[in-house]
Amino acid sequence: MSNEAALDDLRATLTEGGRLSDEQVRNLMLKTDLLSLGMLADDVRRSRHGETTTFVRVAEVPVKGAVSTELRGQAMELRIIGVPDSPEVMVSAVRLAAEAGIPVTGYAVHDLLEMSNGDMALFRHLLDELLEVGLAAISELVVDRTPEPESVVSTVVDAGLAISRVTIHEASGDKRIGFLKAVAGWTLPDRGVWAFAPLPRAAVVSEPEAPPTGYDDVRQVALARLLVDNIGSIQVDWALHGPKLAQVALTFGADDIDAVPAVDAVDLGPRRTSLEEVRQNIRAASFVPVERNGCFESVM
Amino acid sequence: MNPQTVDEIARKVGDGGRLSRTEALTLYEQAPTHLLGCLADEACARRHPSGIVTYIIDRNVNYTNVCVAKCNFCAFYRPVGSPEGYVLGFDELFTKIDETIAVGGEQLLLQGGHNPDLPLEWYEDLFRAVKTRYPSFRLHALSPPEIIHLSRLSQLDVPSIIERLTDAGLDSIPGGGAEILVDRVRRELNCYSKASASEWLGVMRDAHRVGLRTTVTMMFGTVESLDERIEHLMRVRDLQDETGGFTAFITWSFQPSNTERGGMEATGVDYLRTLALARLVLDNVDNIQASWVTQGGKVGQLSLSYGANDMGSVMIEENVVRAAGAAFCMDELEIVRNIENAGFIPKRRNMHYKVLGDPIVQQREVPRMTTLAQARAANDHSVPEELVRYRARTPSGKRQRVQH
Numbered sequence: 001m002s003n004e005a006a007l008d009d010l011r012a013t014l015t016e017g018g019r020l021s022d023e024q025v026r027n028l029m030l031k032t033d034l035l036s037l038g039m040l041a042d043d044v045r046r047s048r049h050g051e052t053t054t055f056v057r058v059a060e061v062p063v064k065g066a067v068s069t070e071l072r073g074q075a076m077e078l079r080i081i082g083v084p085d086s087p088e089v090m091v092s093a094v095r096l097a098a099e100a101g102i103p104v105t106g107y108a109v110h111d112l113l114e115m116s117n118g119d120m121a122l123f124r125h126l127l128d129e130l131l132e133v134g135l136a137a138i139s140e141l142v143v144d145r146t147p148e149p150e151s152v153v154s155t156v157v158d159a160g161l162a163i164s165r166v167t168i169h170e171a172s173g174d175k176r177i178g179f180l181k182a183v184a185g186w187t188l189p190d191r192g193v194w195a196f197a198p199l200p201r202a203a204v205v206s207e208p209e210a211p212p213t214g215y216d217d218v219r220q221v222a223l224a225r226l227l228v229d230n231i232g233s234i235q236v237d238w239a240l241h242g243p244k245l246a247q248v249a250l251t252f253g254a255d256d257i258d259a260v261p262a263v264d265a266v267d268l269g270p271r272r273t274s275l276e277e278v279r280q281n282i283r284a285a286s287f288v289p290v291e292r293n294g295c296f297e298s299v300m
Numbered sequence: 301m302n303p304q305t306v307d308e309i310a311r312k313v314g315d316g317g318r319l320s321r322t323e324a325l326t327l328y329e330q331a332p333t334h335l336l337g338c339l340a341d342e343a344c345a346r347r348h349p350s351g352i353v354t355y356i357i358d359r360n361v362n363y364t365n366v367c368v369a370k371c372n373f374c375a376f377y378r379p380v381g382s383p384e385g386y387v388l389g390f391d392e393l394f395t396k397i398d399e400t401i402a403v404g405g406e407q408l409l410l411q412g413g414h415n416p417d418l419p420l421e422w423y424e425d426l427f428r429a430v431k432t433r434y435p436s437f438r439l440h441a442l443s444p445p446e447i448i449h450l451s452r453l454s455q456l457d458v459p460s461i462i463e464r465l466t467d468a469g470l471d472s473i474p475g476g477g478a479e480i481l482v483d484r485v486r487r488e489l490n491c492y493s494k495a496s497a498s499e500w501l502g503v504m505r506d507a508h509r510v511g512l513r514t515t516v517t518m519m520f521g522t523v524e525s526l527d528e529r530i531e532h533l534m535r536v537r538d539l540q541d542e543t544g545g546f547t548a549f550i551t552w553s554f555q556p557s558n559t560e561r562g563g564m565e566a567t568g569v570d571y572l573r574t575l576a577l578a579r580l581v582l583d584n585v586d587n588i589q590a591s592w593v594t595q596g597g598k599v600g601q602l603s604l605s606y607g608a609n610d611m612g613s614v615m616i617e618e619n620v621v622r623a624a625g626a627a628f629c630m631d632e633l634e635i636v637r638n639i640e641n642a643g644f645i646p647k648r649r650n651m652h653y654k655v656l657g658d659p660i661v662q663q664r665e666v667p668r669m670t671t672l673a674q675a676r677a678a679n680d681h682s683v684p685e686e687l688v689r690y691r692a693r694t695p696s697g698k699r700q701r702v703q704h
Contacts, residue, residue, distance in 0.1 A: 214598030244568030
């Protein structure tokens with residue numbers, strides 16, 4: 001089969017909602033050039049999300065910090081960051097943040113598990129308490145730090161919560177692809193996880209490997225789009241990866257931009273705000289920007 | 301006649317046909333980004349089938365930041381008399397050359413502000429001094445607006461200025477100051493008076509006629525329309541048809557921070573699309589550079605799939621776009637790694653794009669460079685000794701000479 005015919009074959013499988021065989025995945029990774037991979041991912045992305053690209057303005061709130069009322073109307077998600085000392089602090093931070101009337105997300109699944117000493121009954125009890133005081137979703141499930149992710153997600157969903165995004169903390173080379181395959185293999189409850197952020201969040205420091213390049217990153221995003229069909233959105237991070245890479249990643253299959261700053265840094269200069277900038281970037285990538293909140297609901 | 305579709309134009313380009321202005325605009329406005337990239341990538345591969353991606357080890361030095369042009373997109377210049385204004389001394393420049401040679405470099409890219417207190421003789425003496433000390437070291441120096449500035453200052457015509465500078469040691473001319481070669485745009489950017497579009501092209505024509513090779517640039521993303529961006533490319537292509545003197549085309553997006561103009565920077569996708577279009581329109585310019593210094597290493601590397609065949613310069617030093625907020629750095633090791641990671645073969649080159657050899661880092665240990673150097677430390681307000689030998693034109697320049 002010619003390269004072009006093989007790509008058409010993949011495209012047909014994917015846009016009809018099918019899954020790739022192991023051999024097709026191997027061909028995709030070894031034989032497909034970057035732009036063909038991008039085109040394929042873009043086709044699949046458009047078949048699932050049309051021209052819409054969602055983004056969210058996030059205000060990060062330290063677990064022991066106060067919430068400014070000025071954030072109302074600017075932040076569409078309040079994200080509690082940091083590791084609390086106790087379950088009580090965890091709950092109290094959510095209660096305080098929820099008073100702002102903005103969807104509150106927070107915490108990583110592995111921190112919640114640790115806070116519960118790995119006891120699933122305690123974990124469930126903590127989830128119930130967090131839901132009770134106003135938590136909209138758990139911020140993240142870190143693939144490389146969370147044991148038995150499928151069962152954890154089920155417990156979260158049973159408690160009436162969701163996981164905002166699955167992330168990879170640290171990985172390089174083949175490990176990055178390995179995590180994609182692992183996530184693609186999960187059986188997840190409907191709407192249990194809203195987004196998958198396939199680019200590792202931390203630079204690998206423990207290995208003598210070089211940091212990922214632009215090719216590595218957009219290839220990872222495209223492969224995530226093509227392999228991971230059990231999570232709705234493929235997400236890139238505006239603050240972490242920067243506007244340029246985040247925008248280019250949209251043309252390689254990403255459909256959601258996380259972490260647009262709710263409050264602009266003062267040095268952005270005249271006639272320039274993050275909100276305008278993210279919208280301009282989405283439009284320039286030939287998509288339609290739609291702002292969402294921390295619950296993945298469109299806001300007008 | 302019915303307007304052509306993107307598919308028809310894509311077929312024409314794929315068959316090696318030349319794009320008209322209208323076709324180029326249709327492609328830019330309507331072609332999906334990946335299609336533009338594929339067409340540019342194919343055009344690049346046809347021209348460079350060896351899979352080699354080149355780069356140069358040189359140093360981007362700005363000999364003065366004092367400038368009377370006052371372009372409203374520039375964050376680097378200081379007006380005459382500013383306490384932050386500087387002129388580098390010959391000894392400072394020699395030190396920079398020594399450092400460049402130490403990491404395998406063989407050229408300075410030397411540009412600066414339009415400083416009315418630096419007469420033509422200063423440039424001639426500097427070039428001669430460099431060539432005396434470093435006979436094989438190359439001077440890729442003075443963009444067309446600087447040459448026009450010297451022409452006005454010394455009341456000599458441009459060919460005479462080029463001749464005197466070449467006699468003193470000028471090897472080639474960088475394509476800076478082109479911005480967008482459309483006078484409406486240049487007036488809005490307040491850079492028409494430093495050089496109109498015709499004047500800029502005229503300097504390059506004069507340089508090519510006497511055998512000098514030059515590069516050509518385009519800074520986009522300010523006030524120009526897409527049509528004007530394409531007009532720029534067409535003017536470059538026309539002059540290249542006439543002289544064949546351009547070795548490479550380099551484009552980058554306006555960096556707005558700290559500038560009078562301000563506003564937003566063109567996006568990464570805008571950059572890749574513009575780069576790809578340049579590769580397609582400029583079918584007579586061999587080399588298209590990636591601008592990692594403005595786009596960052598990641599988009600810089602992605603440029604290699606959108607028509608670029610050259611990763612530009614290791615730079616060592618950069619002052620102009622840093623002043624406007626871009627502070628990316630790639631040393632030779634990083635450039636080589638990015639080229640290889642993209643599936644190409646890295647080779648060192650000179651300004652004429654002659655391959656000089658394999659990367660220096662593959663031959664010997666070279667210290668890592670994690671930030672680009674600056675012209676001078678921020679608190680260094682020293683005045684070079686030799687300046688006193690040259691006549692100043694402005695009152696503040698004259699005072700400075702007397703005080704010294």
